[in-house]
Amino acid sequence: MNGESLRDLWLTYQSTVAFIGLNGLLALSVYTTLSCGQLSLAQAGFMALGSYASAILTLHTSAPFPVVLLAGTLVPAVVAIPLGLPVLRLKGVFLAIATIGFGEVVRIFFVNLDFTNGALGLVAIPQRTGLVAIYLALAGALFILWRIRGSRAGYALEAIREDEPAARTMGIHASAYKLSMVVLGAGFAGLAGALDAHFNFIVAPANYSFGRVVDMLVYAVVGGTTVFYGPVVGAAFLTLLPEVLREVGSRVGLQPGPLRLFVNGLVLLLVILFLPNGIVSLPRRVRRWLETRRAAAHAA
């Protein structure tokens, strides 16, 4: 193998690894609200806000990268507050619909914004994101979620997820906790957006459609939403799987685009039907199945 193909190999490999990190962060942003029982699908909008805010800063100022990333994290987090306040009062599917609507409003807003070239978006954004930045961000998000688990706040969130009215009668201020999670998730999504903008050179409204947040939801659910690292497992699995299948697929004449979509949909369906707690629950399930087999064998 000569140096050129090795470099090509690294480049392809590197971008998959980068995407695993970014998708993991996006999956965590959906998870934050799921962890207190709310299905919020606004993350594509938050991601868009982070991407655009950071890209505008980079293109029009000489702000250092960490500042740019901070802006990308804070802008959606701040926007999440006035969005969350009225919307978190809504029940289940209504909240989902309202947040879907928000995501679309953001997208349409950017499509119509001349300052950012409307539908064409911003291009030629210098690549300032490296694998280190992505994985530092992911690690940071995982750290925060890890430390919340098992704390008073962490238990309050779990209680809200299990039974919100009952949790309230124990003095848990559910609305405040839910809003905090929405803001946190918005921050994660914005950070991922900022990193993504500076990795993929382009920021365009089409990247932040409803389909995008569906992807994030798929990663989180497939990985498992009962533990904080589940969504990252799901993101890794679903980012790698199409890469693996692409080789097989192209030989059979399947297009990579539809293939990825099909795999996402199929895996999500199978998980929801048969493994509702996601991939992370697989070891426990297998262990239990083996135990019952062993018990049956003993009895026989």
Place this chain on the structure above:
Amino acid sequence: MGQQIVNGLFLGSIYALFALGYTLVFGVLDILNLAHQAVFMLCAYVALALVVHLHLPMPIAFPLAVVAGGLLGVVVDRLAFRPLRGRSDSNISGLISSIALATILEALALQFFGPDVERFPFGIVPDRSLRLGDAVISELQLVIIGIAVSMLAVLTWVLRRTTLGRRIRAVAENPVAARVLGVNVDRVIASSFFVSSALGGAAGVLFGLAFNSVSPDMGRTVELKGLAVIILGGMGSMPGAAIAGFALGLLEVFTVAKIGSSYRDAVAFGVLFLVLVVRPRGLLGPAALREA
């Protein structure tokens, strides 16, 4: 002004038809079927294929496509919703499994039909028109409005006057009681899906004809507008969905005329937000929607 009204009613009739499909399933299962838009899209392709490859005339292709839509709906129920019945989180998980199925169907459409926009062959769509005051209404528009309205009428008749309709209403009201009274709840739900998806499929074919454009992503935008319609009309209210559908059609057309076409989609979401924040029950929906 008259022209806008005509266009608005025309667009609105398709929205109403589509939204009613959502409402029917939501009324019966308390779940939002997000695979509805995939059926919408696939039926347009079915009609296209029947016309292009089997050379069937539209008056034959249309009902066939609608029936195909209904059957597809039954499949959706069987695959995505029925296995989840009885699960405590069936609302959210049903939502998610329907999203999964929609994704699968879209992927299949993309793979087999390609991402490009297809059009109906020339001549399928009649191009005569007639004047109505200061408005021009094409034969196609008339036909579409007529079909939509008559399907609404048929739906109302089915729900009010037939045994199936009574059973659907019973299950929607109280599935446990209905089962106790001997109603085969699973079969009623499957029938509701059939009707709902037939409506959605019809909307898809009509939409495809109206804009002479069929593509794998045609369901996405309509899906979100459909959500705005049922929120505006009131979740679970059929008359609400119908009225709201026409209202949104008119609103969109007037927005395009007065403000510009780039804000056309924003209208739906603006309405959505306004309604959810100010009056979540919508026009005709039930009262208790906020959490305890």
Place this chain on the structure above:
Amino acid sequence: MLLSLTDVRRTFGGLHAVDGVGFQVDTGEVHGLIGPNGAGKTTLLNLVSGLIRPTGGAISLEGRRIERLPSHRIAALGITRTYQNIRLFPALSAAENVLVGSHLRRVDPLWKRMIFVPGYRREEADALQWALSLLARVGMEDRAAERASSLSYGEQRRVEIARALASGPRVLLLDEPTAGMNPSEVASIAALIKEVARSGQSVLLVEHNVKLVMDVCDRITVLNFGKVIADGTPGEVAGDRAVIAAYLGGE
């Protein structure tokens, strides 16, 4: 008076679930609330705990009006409860359930946890100890680590009571706590209720087990069709004609 209800009303559609109910609960008093099914007892508990709002009347805690407050504020003021159909958090263990109940008692050193400042570990150990001690009070300390959903009915009820006690409430609302329990379990619940009252906490007890109510309660209010038909000591209520008629005629 610690807790007082004045002319409390609640309608659902056309139904007067609670129709002008008034009574008072003193500090350290065990107050029973009995009546035939559908008399409005659970609705009343829902009103006091803030799950629903009354359509009329007033509920006061130490003179402060609470009927319009959100339920988490009411809990913060010292009113906690259990539920007729047991609402433990199924995925959490018994100890964790009680830990959630102690939410109001805990301080939140989340930032300490974030940067590993010592002190948070101590707080968490203390909280866990408190939870375990409460479980011991209801006789469930050796099942502390078990998932709530795998406990028996009677065991779940006991954990729920421990959870409601965890924040150190001034008024404990119990909604049919001994339903489905055997006599020895009922006796231990009775002892627990008396012990709670002795330590200065009040108990508002909704029950169908009339013998238990006569045994532990200082005063009893009897409801029927959303109205108070009797209010007094167990002795007074037992002999009341209206009460006897309601029970013989109602159920």
